Amino acid sequence: MERTLKVIADNLDLMASGLAITLVISLIVIVAGTVIGILGGVGLLFGPRWLRAILRAYVDILRGTPLLVQMFLIFYVLPEVGVEINGFQAVCVALSLFAGAHISEIVRGAVSAVPKGQFDAGRSLGLTFAPLMRNVVLPQALPTALPPWTNTAIEMVKATSLAYLLSVSDLLFRTQNIVERTGVAMPFYITAAIIYILVNAALSRFGLWLERRTRYAT
Amino acid sequence: MFDLDWSIVARYREEIVSGLLLALRLTFSSFAIGAVLGLLIAFARVSGKRWLSGPAAFYVETIRNVPLLLLLLIFYFGMPMFAYRSLPEWLADLIVFDGVGSVIVAFSLYYATYLSEVFRAGILSVGNRYLDAGRALGLGRIGIARYITLPIMFRTVLPSLTNTLISLFKDTSIAMAIAVPELTFAARKMSTDTFKVFEAWITVGAIYLVVSWIIAVVMRWIERRIKWAV
Amino acid sequence: MVDRSPNAGASRRHLLGRGAALGVAGVAAGMAGAPLAARAQAEGGKLKEILDRGKLVVGTGSTNPPWHYEDENGALIGFDLDMAAYLARGLFGLDDAALDNPEELAKHLEIVTEASDARIPNLTSGKVDIVCQFMTVTPARALEVEFTIPYYREAVALLLPAGAEVTSAAELTGKAAKIAILENSFAEDLVHQGVADAEVSTFDSVANSILALDSGRVDATAIDLSTAQFKTAQSPDKYKVSSDSWSPQTYSFAVAPGDQRWLNWVNTCLHELMVGVDFAYYQKAFKNRFGVDLPPPPAGFPVEFM
Numbered sequence: 001m002e003r004t005l006k007v008i009a010d011n012l013d014l015m016a017s018g019l020a021i022t023l024v025i026s027l028i029v030i031v032a033g034t035v036i037g038i039l040g041g042v043g044l045l046f047g048p049r050w051l052r053a054i055l056r057a058y059v060d061i062l063r064g065t066p067l068l069v070q071m072f073l074i075f076y077v078l079p080e081v082g083v084e085i086n087g088f089q090a091v092c093v094a095l096s097l098f099a100g101a102h103i104s105e106i107v108r109g110a111v112s113a114v115p116k117g118q119f120d121a122g123r124s125l126g127l128t129f130a131p132l133m134r135n136v137v138l139p140q141a142l143p144t145a146l147p148p149w150t151n152t153a154i155e156m157v158k159a160t161s162l163a164y165l166l167s168v169s170d171l172l173f174r175t176q177n178i179v180e181r182t183g184v185a186m187p188f189y190i191t192a193a194i195i196y197i198l199v200n201a202a203l204s205r206f207g208l209w210l211e212r213r214t215r216y217a218t
Numbered sequence: 219m220f221d222l223d224w225s226i227v228a229r230y231r232e233e234i235v236s237g238l239l240l241a242l243r244l245t246f247s248s249f250a251i252g253a254v255l256g257l258l259i260a261f262a263r264v265s266g267k268r269w270l271s272g273p274a275a276f277y278v279e280t281i282r283n284v285p286l287l288l289l290l291l292i293f294y295f296g297m298p299m300f301a302y303r304s305l306p307e308w309l310a311d312l313i314v315f316d317g318v319g320s321v322i323v324a325f326s327l328y329y330a331t332y333l334s335e336v337f338r339a340g341i342l343s344v345g346n347r348y349l350d351a352g353r354a355l356g357l358g359r360i361g362i363a364r365y366i367t368l369p370i371m372f373r374t375v376l377p378s379l380t381n382t383l384i385s386l387f388k389d390t391s392i393a394m395a396i397a398v399p400e401l402t403f404a405a406r407k408m409s410t411d412t413f414k415v416f417e418a419w420i421t422v423g424a425i426y427l428v429v430s431w432i433i434a435v436v437m438r439w440i441e442r443r444i445k446w447a448v
Numbered sequence: 449m450v451d452r453s454p455n456a457g458a459s460r461r462h463l464l465g466r467g468a469a470l471g472v473a474g475v476a477a478g479m480a481g482a483p484l485a486a487r488a489q490a491e492g493g494k495l496k497e498i499l500d501r502g503k504l505v506v507g508t509g510s511t512n513p514p515w516h517y518e519d520e521n522g523a524l525i526g527f528d529l530d531m532a533a534y535l536a537r538g539l540f541g542l543d544d545a546a547l548d549n550p551e552e553l554a555k556h557l558e559i560v561t562e563a564s565d566a567r568i569p570n571l572t573s574g575k576v577d578i579v580c581q582f583m584t585v586t587p588a589r590a591l592e593v594e595f596t597i598p599y600y601r602e603a604v605a606l607l608l609p610a611g612a613e614v615t616s617a618a619e620l621t622g623k624a625a626k627i628a629i630l631e632n633s634f635a636e637d638l639v640h641q642g643v644a645d646a647e648v649s650t651f652d653s654v655a656n657s658i659l660a661l662d663s664g665r666v667d668a669t670a671i672d673l674s675t676a677q678f679k680t681a682q683s684p685d686k687y688k689v690s691s692d693s694w695s696p697q698t699y700s701f702a703v704a705p706g707d708q709r710w711l712n713w714v715n716t717c718l719h720e721l722m723v724g725v726d727f728a729y730y731q732k733a734f735k736n737r738f739g740v741d742l743p744p745p746p747a748g749f750p751v752e753f754m
Contacts, residue, residue: 066391076415161285180655
């Protein structure tokens with residue numbers, strides 16, 4: 001037991017460096033996915049016909065295939081067409097596109113739940129499309145969108161673990177290498193699990209905090 | 219551009235077909251076990267008994283926040299390393315599963331948390347008047363669950379069940395990490411053996427897409443067949 | 449892990465992109481068009497350039513024990529680094545105290561960490577003086593760079609549990625053994641060359657292929673001999689290396705083509721390191737990284753002609 005504790009203590013900084021990568025990827029993916037999702041969701045509802053068709057295909061294809069397959073596709077195929085991409089970049093791109101597809105659908109749903117009258121009211125005030133979205137529609141869609149958005153964010157934190165399959169030294173990669181090197185398995189796996197649980201607990205708190213804040217906004 | 223050579227798909231037909239069949243087997247086995255567990259957890263959480271609902275909630279909140287890939291590595295690599303060192307051999311033999319078994323255990327335990335949430339929402343959506351009617355008929359707790367709550371909620375939860383089933387099917391792709399030869403494993407083999415990366419990944423991606431779509435269509439058909447209204 | 453595809457070095461990526469041809473053409477053009485002054489400098493060549501600079505610039509990796517990897521303190525160590533330090537010692541007359549002092553050594557030895565696919569570009573662009581990065585010699589690569597004499601002969605061997613009854617791939621044959629290996633184009637062939645009837649499990653990382661052995665999922669892991677030796681040196685109570693190995697390949701250093709003086713100097717160094725005046729240094733590094741005691745080369749008639 002004492003020996004095991006020492007092995008864990010010796011390797012904590014390695015796990016911390018893995019956690020740092022996991023957090024960086026999560027942050028990039030959640031931010032990029034949210035931006036894509038807002039544009040995609042609004043485009044799905046109000047875009048011209050051709051744009052709606054493209055976005056619908058994007059959302060359905062990314063939601064209908066495994067994230068892992070998308071990740072490998074990006075990682076292996078882009079270099080074939082002359083785009084050099086490393087594992088870290090491939091993970092960020094794949095996860096962002098995937099998160100974007102899910103958040104598009106969330107935004108679409110939330111925006112279509114905003115009462116029709118609000119659009120008319122905005123237009124009668126002389127608002128053009130962009131200000132109407134920014135100042136009237138999206139703020140009202142926010143409370144509906146936030147709970148599923150938080151869920152998606154948590155799913156993405158967990159999904160960053162796939163980075164390990166492209167040899168990106170995230171938390172899971174570090175954990176697995178430590179397990180292999182030290183021959184101590186369960187204590188490290190459980191430590192990693194607790195770290196993921198804590199990160200996601202923090203994220204879900206953040207989501208609740210956002211929900212409370214936005215409730216006053218409407 | 220590069221030369222496309224779709225003939226590799228024919229060359230790897232056997233791997234692809236057996237990979238898909240294995241993926242489906244993993245999906246339905248895990249879903250069945252996960253659904254039973256999920257149902258038990260859901261009833262535990264709405265039971266109103268702390269000693270039941272507390273552990274059930276704890277289980278859901280922990281397992282659901284851990285990456286599925288980590289769970290898989292725990293059951294495939296961690297379990298035997300721990301069990302054969304610290305437990306009597308007969309017990310170790312009992313809790314250590316092969317590759318396919320590890321996938322089914324990890325996936326069932328993980329998806330039980332999602333399914334329990336689906337079922338819990340379903341149970342809570344069953345109106346009090348139905349439960350009162352059950353009590354009036356003299357049914358006990360289990361009788362009400364069996365004859366009233368379950369059938370009524372089944373229809374409400376079907377769309378969510380479909381989504382979860384499709385997610386599970388897509389997630390079986392990570393089983394390749396422990397050398398289980400499912401569909402994504404076949405794709406990687408194709409792509410590393412032949413360097414035809416585009417053909418390999420597009421083909422397999424398309425298969426996932428089509429099968430997900432078929433699952434959705436079949437489930438919607440079942441939904442429509444269920445006539446009893448709520 | 450080593451790239452074992454038959455056209456390693458001229459990988460598909462290279463053939464499709466800016467690959468071999470460009471690199472070689474660039475160098476040729478540079479030589480032909482060089483003005484006289486630069487030509488004189490070129491005759492002084494790399495060796496003079498390094499001596500004037502007071503520092504050797506070596507390209508290597510950082511993630512492949514025991515060749516080049518980070519220790520617990522994040523310092524880069526490994527067999528390739530031992531070899532690089534030896535070259536710096538020869539160039540700048542450093543003593544053993546200087547070799548053991550990282551700060552002192554860093555004054556004369558600059559390490560550029562690079563991915564495997566950057567080895568050739570970094571040489572041809574002059575970013576590094578030499579590559580010491582377990583580089584497999586192939587005819588295709590020899591068109592792009594110049595290889596030194598070998599410093600290690602790699603092969604595929606089996607990593608076995610220390611308590612296993614079998615001691616070799618030959619003994620494991622005919623027992624329907626399960627063998628793990630890193631996924632690559634020739635994974636199954638590679639295993640079957642050693643154990644014809646093995647059931648092969650392919651994993652996405654070396655770590656996982658070894659963990660499969662640790663967790664009793666397989667009877668053996670097929671792996672580079674050097675890695676097997678390294679793992680066994682680290683945990684002799686856990687592993688042993690099969691007595692046989694197969695699928696050999698040669699590891700050499702590489703330098704940019706066209707500078708015979710520099711290449712000769714490195715070759716002389718390596719030669720004396722392995723069978724000459726500095727054999728003790730090589731022997732110690734070999735023991736350190738691979739856990740194997742090397743016997744000294746036979747004396748008298750030179751081993752090279754036997």
